[in-house]
Amino acid sequence: MSDFLGAGWSTYIALVTLVGIFWCIWLLFSVRKVKAVLRPDGEVADTGHVWDGDLRELNNPLPRWWMWMFLISCIFALVYLALYPGLGSYPGLLGYSTDGALMSSMTTANDELKPVYAKYVKMDIVDVAADPKAREMGQRLFLNSCAQCHGSDAGGGKGFPNLTDSDWLYGGSPENIKTTITNGRGGVMPPFGAVLNAGQVQDVANYVRSLSGLPADDLKAARGADVFKANCVACHGPDAKGNIALGSPNLTDKTWLYGASEATITETVTKGRTAMMPAQDKVLSPEKIQLLTAYVWGLSNNKPVQAK
Structure with missing residues (x-):
């Protein structure tokens, strides 16, 4: 679809849309002058199409009310396309966009919910995690915003970290x-297929497996x-325990983001990984991020915590 986002396609779409509307208007007025054709006996002539023996398709002009409705529809379409997006990349005189409407509704919702979240913003994350109501709200935020990747149980999947254990790529502190x-994270494991030969890749894959x-x-x-x-x-450290500043994983534990088989590790070393x-x-508003942080932290620190 990215091929259809250029300026040329935008102009083409706008022209086709406008030509189509004006052609409909021209067609309407071109047939407006057509008068009913009468047969010698005084009845309206038909088109020659007959159904069920006596149902004839007459050649009458369009009813005036129908013509006005059609014309009003065309005018409405032109006014709408002038005010709102619809002609290629033209934004419309009102500057409306679905993205802008979504952000506006989210801002409004966040403002309305601020009083509900207000007390948690000033609290320590550990204390928020100990609050039952805060955990419930945090869980709903997680299901809406995070479950698509990490799963509804936060157990993760191939390429998506498990948030319920104590293994953290970028650190598990609140x-x-x-x-x-x-701020998000961008993790990159560079490919070494052009640096190491097949034998070296197999050797290092076996070494990495032996570490755990x-x-x-x-x-x-x-x-x-x-x-x-x-x-x-340089990334995993001399002891292969990783580096949370870089997001490089600890290779000495039994936690594997993409799998621990020799074939999978060989693929990772050869082709690299991007996450x-x-x-x-x-x-999310700062208040929601506070609640979500407390919920995620609590998933791997779920021992009972005494609220202050």
Whole structure:
């Protein structure tokens, strides 16, 4: 569809729309002057189409009321297209857009709900997470905004982190979680297919598997350790425990975002991975982000907390 967003297509769509409307108006007035054709016996001539033996299609001009309704419809279409978007990329005189209407309705809703959320904004995230009503509101926000990727149970899936465990790519503190929700994250694992040969990729894949106690070829893993030191420590660290500042995962635990098989790790090393957590600061108000942060933090810190 991106091929149809250029200026040329916009002009084409606008011209086709306007020509179609004006052609309808011309057609209306061109047949307006046609008078009924009478047969010698004085009856209106028909078109020659007859159904059920005696139902004839007459050749009468259009009724005047129908012509006025048709003309009014065409005029309405022209006025509408002048005021609202519809002619290609022309925004309309009123500047209306569905995106703008959505943002306006969200802003209005956020303003109306501010008093409900107000008391939680000034509270510590841990205390908010301990409040039953706050958790209920946070869960609803999660289901509306986050469940599409992380699942309704927040258990995640291939390429989408599990939010109920203690493994965090960018840190699991309330502050880090809030930053992630607010600003989003963009994770990139660069491809090494052009840097390492197939043997080196297999070696480092076996080494990475051995780091978390998975079955691995000892000889390949030994060679893979040198490959890892030369190419991977910059992000994952010399101890392979990752770096929350970069979002690079800990390779020594048993948590795998894309899978732990040798084939999957080989694919990751060869082709790389790209992940995106969309920013929510344009979608959710600060009050909602506070509640959502507390709910997400509480998923992996669900021991009873005494509210102050």
